[in-house]
Amino acid sequence: MNWGLRIILLYVAFVGGMLFLVYKCTQQNIDLVSTDYYAQEIKYQDKIDRLNNSQDQDVRLAVTYTAEKDLIQITFPASSTANNTTGEIVLFRPDNSKLDFKIPIEITEGIQSISTEKLSKGLWRVKSSWSTNDTPYYQEEKNLHSIMDLFLWSALTIGFLEAFTAQECVVPSPWHCPIPTNP
Numbered sequence: 316m317n318w319g320l321r322i323i324l325l326y327v328a329f330v331g332g333m334l335f336l337v338y339k340c341t342q343q344n345i346d347l348v349s350t351d352y353y354a355q356e357i358k359y360q361d362k363i364d365r366l367n368n369s370q371d372q373d374v375r376l377a378v379t380y381t382a383e384k385d386l387i388q389i390t391f392p393a394s395s396t397a398n399n400t401t402g403e404i405v406l407f408r409p410d411n412s413k414l415d416f417k418i419p420i421e422i423t424e425g426i427q428s429i430s431t432e433k434l435s436k437g438l439w440r441v442k443s444s445w446s447t448n449d450t451p452y453y454q455e456e457k458n459l460h461s462i463m464d465l466f467l468w469s470a471l472t473i474g475f476l477e478a479f480t481a482q483e484c485v486v487p488s489p490w491h492c493p494i495p496t497n498p
Contacts, residue, residue: 350412365444365453378441378456380431387429387441395447397422402445402452404429409438420445 369375377390391400400422406429408414414435420443421427441456 361451362453365451368450369452369454374447374452376443376454378443378454385430385432387431389427389429389441389443391422391425391427392447393425395422395425395445400445400447402443405442405444406434407440407442408435409440 402420
C-alpha cells in the first residue's frame with residue numbers, strides 16, 4: 316500500500332469520525348435548568364432578596380434525610396405555623412428535568428415530611444420558597460441524595476472507617492490507620 320492511499324484512508328476515517336460525532340451530538344438531549352429561563356432571570360433580584368431574608372439563623376429551615384424512614388424532614392422555625400406560612404418546595408434533579416416536582420408547604424407541628432420511596436437514585440436539590448407573615452424567604456439544599464445513594468455512601472463510609480481502625484489494617488494513609496507492629 317503506497318503513502319497516497321494511506322493518506323486517503325486516514326482522511327476518510329477522520330471525516331467518518333467527525334460525522335459520527337455530529338450524529339451523536341444531535342441525538343443528545345439538552346435540558347436547560349428550566350423552560351422559562353429568561354423569565355426567571357428577570358425576576359432574579361426577587362430571589363436575591365428572598366435569599367438575604369433567609370440568612371438569619373432564626374428563619375432558616377433544617378432539612379434532614381432519614382434513610383430508615385425514607386423521609387426528608389423540613390423543620391420550620393418557631394415563627395412559622397400552618398396559618399401564617401405559604402409557599403412551595405421543589406425537589407430538583409439537575410440531570411433530568413422530567414423528574415422535578417413541586418410540593419405545597421403543609422406544616423404539621425413545625426415539620427413537613429416528604430416521602431423518598433419513589434425518588435430515583437442520584438443528586439437531588441431541595442428548593443424551598445416560602446413566606447411567613449408576608450416576608451418572602453428562599454433556601455436551597457444542594458447535596459441531598461436519594462435513599463440508595465445516601466444509604467450506600469454511609470454504609471461504605473462506615474465500613475471503610477471500620478476497616479481502617481481495625482488492628483488488621485496495614486495500609487499507611489492520611490486516614491491515620493494504625494499499622495500493627497507485629498504482622
